[in-house]
Amino acid sequence: MLKIKSYQAKMMLAIIPTVVLGLLTVGTVAYLGINNLIEHELSKSMLTATGQTAATINTWLEAHKLEPETMATTLVSSTTINNDFTQIDTQNMNWYKFLDKKYPGFYQYVYAVNRSGDFHTAQKKGSDYVIVAGNLKDRGYFKAIMAGGSTQITPPLISLSTGLPAVFMAAPIKDEHNIPQGVVGTAISLTTVQQIADSLKFGTTGYGIMIAADGTFIQHPDKEMVMKKKITDTDQSTGELGRLMLGGSPGIYRYTVNSEKKIAFYHPIPVTGWAIAATMSETELFAPQATIMKTLGIALGVVMAVLLTVIWLLARRLSQPLKALVGYTQEVAGGNLANNFIETKSQDEVGRVTTAFNDMTKSLADLVRHIAQTTEQIAAASEELTANADESAQATQQIAGTINTIAAGSENQLNVVTEATLTVERMSTGIRQVADKADAVANMAEKASHTAQNGTHSIESAIMQIAAIEQAVTTSAEVVKQLGENSKKIELIVETITDITGQTNLLALNAAIEAARAGEQGRGFAVVAEAVRKLAEQSQESAKQIADLVHHIQSDTDQAVLAMMKGTSEVAAGTEVVHNAGQAFQEIVSLVDAVSVQIRENSATIQQMAGNSEQMVSAVEKIEEISKDTAGQTQSISAATQEQSASMEEIAASSQELAKMAADLQKAVSCFKI
Incomplete structure (x- = not known):
């Protein structure tokens, strides 16, 4: 299955098919409705015209039949x-x-x-x-x-x-x-009779025909057929038309002659048993349908092109800032923090995200820059410390050699005192190490406190962002609700149109009644009134269809409003959860601060113990001086030099490890471009 990664493509893929399908549906419904209406009205009009011509001939023959009857009696x-x-x-x-x-x-x-x-x-x-x-x-x-x-x-x-x-x-x-x-x-x-029938010529392909009761052509465009051929003796389709014409009822007949589709409107002439018909090409008769279809197609094409262009521009405008943000984010992820600033004037969610990205990039660049500077200082200090430690170790070894030579004679005498001194010194060293570790723990607690405070600030930012989203969802719900109100207004307009079409239908019916009262003179007006009535019925039906569509739109709008309300409640719940998380972070900060205070207090106590241990060392040394000044001083110097030598070795090892850590940190920082 094809996965679409572009936000713009997803947006267009969601909107364009709906718009195109909607336009095609509206165009198809409109064309079918107009096509059926035009075909019905044209057919009815042609049949009416044929009937009027037949009635004219019938009345004309009836009138002239009176002349011989008058002559016969007078x-x-x-x-x-x-x-x-x-x-x-x-x-x-x-x-x-x-x-x-x-x-x-x-x-x-x-x-x-x-x-x-x-x-x-x-x-x-x-x-x-x-x-x-x-x-x-x-x-x-x-x-x-x-x-x-x-x-x-x-x-x-x-x-x-x-x-x-x-x-x-x-x-x-x-x-x-x-x-x-x-x-x-x-x-x-x-x-004379032929001229009346020939008046039924419609368009460029139409012509009128008239046949006698036995099917003989009285009028036909081909004069070789007049008075010489019967319609029933022609081709099968035309012969069927003749049988229908002589059936005594008016009607419409579609047939094919020489691969050309034709349509005939026929009507009997009762006084003689004759029949008259108007026939023409279906293509010419229904040419307005093709014109309307072409016009409708062009209009739909133009509307579709405009809508697609607007949708494309809108999707492009919405996705462009996101594309820029993605590009800059990828550069930051690759370690490039130099000049990654996105200009934006937008105040919407995308604009706020862009501003937050700029702030984050700036803060990250400052942090990396500070770490780089600090690392350089640490590296330099560790190198200097290593050099000093090496020199001190060498000097201490020389002093230790001299002291060992001097103290060789008094070693047995001072064993007990030496052991006591070493024990106290180890205890003092251990206490000092504990004090250093306590300081380190206190520093870590302070860092944890700062980290928790930063987490609290992030939670507060998240709460503000969720609040903005909640406001956007609420605004969308109001817009959808307004859409529902507008659809109700459309429904009122459709009801007004329905009332108007009903009144038009009633007026057309009254006009038809008045035309019927007028007799022959009102026949033409009756046809027009009937057409108006049919159009009113069509309009009323169309208004009903529009009303149904409006009801569907209202139903969909109500569902959308409910969905928006549910979304708003979910956002509110999310806000509450994030708020609770913020409170938890605040409690963590409080606890970390309390622990830090306790650690500081313990560190002070340990420092005090270290001071006391040093006092104990001094007391032991005084005891050695009292017992034997020379031996004591020699042993004390020997112990001090040994301890200093060990300390120098530890310092040298620690400084080397610190230099290695500083180098690793410099290597990590060098990945960023600031």
């Missing part, structure tokens, strides 16, 4: 149509001129048919109005009407009079017994 006589067309031709010509003037190029002609199928048309040829005759007894719509059927709107047919495609509106001419005696009707140019 202008044409059921008794004369089967005898003579003269009167009927005059009436039809007048009617055609009226219609041609009102709707130029709209009607091909007006015609009447007797029960034998003979017809006369009133039409325009060039600039002249003419009557054209013929027979249409084989037409299916004629047979249906003569069999008792009602007014017929035919599928597109080729006119027997003009040879052009047309839609025929035909109504029965009935006698007083309601029996059909003939037919009167109008021939409407197919171009």
Whole structure:
């Protein structure tokens, strides 16, 4: 497992994935919501537009169906149509001129048919109005009407009079017994119907198609298919579209033609059984989704780049002082105490640690410098002491030789006194050594007292640092608590948005009701009101999602506050433990001071005993002088010279050991660079 040692890397590794994941989640949710909303609204709008066009055609056909019905009841006589067309031709010509003037190029002609199928048309040829005759007894719509059927709107047919495609509106001419005696009707140019269907062209790839009840194309961008081919005879996917169009219900159909994904919005025309559809490329229809996705991606990329830059700069700024501190600490650990001073103006925890490091380095350098100087002095003194001890030892040996020669004659006489003198001298020497050791113990006790006092100061510094940490944790808890308060404010704002969307939804519903009351004129407004209502519902749902997110944030914030409070209590407990340790150190200092006082008192007592032992030596020497001055003096000198010789040897050995210790200490101090 990879171990990350850099504080900056750890910090960025903890923050960056969370930020990136959060941004990607928000972007994905936003894109999916917007994508679904746009697709739904576009599809609904296209289907509505197709339905409006179908309704327009249906209303248009219904309206023009009234014209032959009016003619059949008011202008044409059921008794004369089967005898003579003269009167009927005059009436039809007048009617055609009226219609041609009102709707130029709209009607091909007006015609009447007797029960034998003979017809006369009133039409325009060039600039002249003419009557054209013929027979249409084989037409299916004629047979249906003569069999008792009602007014017929035919599928597109080729006119027997003009040879052009047309839609025929035909109504029965009935006698007083309601029996059909003939037919009167109008021939409407197919171009007029095609123009209405062609208005369904959306975008650059879209186009409108219209099919008759049998599937024959009435309108198609490929004119070779109009009136010549049925939609059900095309490819499989287009044929399925035709079957859906003739199903009698509006709908949306997605299909593929030549590897291109397309979408069709179809709607029936009830009055004729026809159907109309608007079809276009899905890529073009949903192009706004791609634009929104691109814009959203760019925005998320910019935000992510800015956040990553800020995080990097923040992590770098926080870790830079620590890197410098680590570098200087490694130099100090290597013994370099020269110029290891870190400049800092920060007052936070890192700044305080840096200041403490500077103080510690300075104190350590002063201590090493003092030890080095003291060691040099000790080395010099030990060398001088060794030289003096050697000289004294040589002189003492010479004196001892002379005294031994003089005292040879009186050695037996003074054995007892000599033994007593030696015993007292050894006792005095032992007492002196005990006194020296007592002084050494007293010095060690003082050093222990100073060390304990330094430990007390360190404990006090630790208490102050823990107090600072406790304050920082408390401040963090307040910040997290404030975050919880802000999330509650956001929740209030979300509730306000929810109320507004609810009111908007209600207003949209009222607008839709008013539009329904307005009838055909309010249909467009009803579509807009419905769209507004849907958008309000979407906004209300989004507000609900935001509210859920805010609740999660509040829950996480409460947990963070509890964690901060627990951390504060743990820090307080740590402060109490360190405080107790400080008190223990103070008690140790008191005890060490008391022991030091007692040792000093014992040392004074031992010094006094040493003085008394010296007095005993003097008394013994006086006894020797009394017993025999010459022998006593000789023996005393001999003993003194022997003792001095032994002392000089001990001093020489001790000075050599001291010189060795001073050299070792100088070698240790030389590792530091000050």
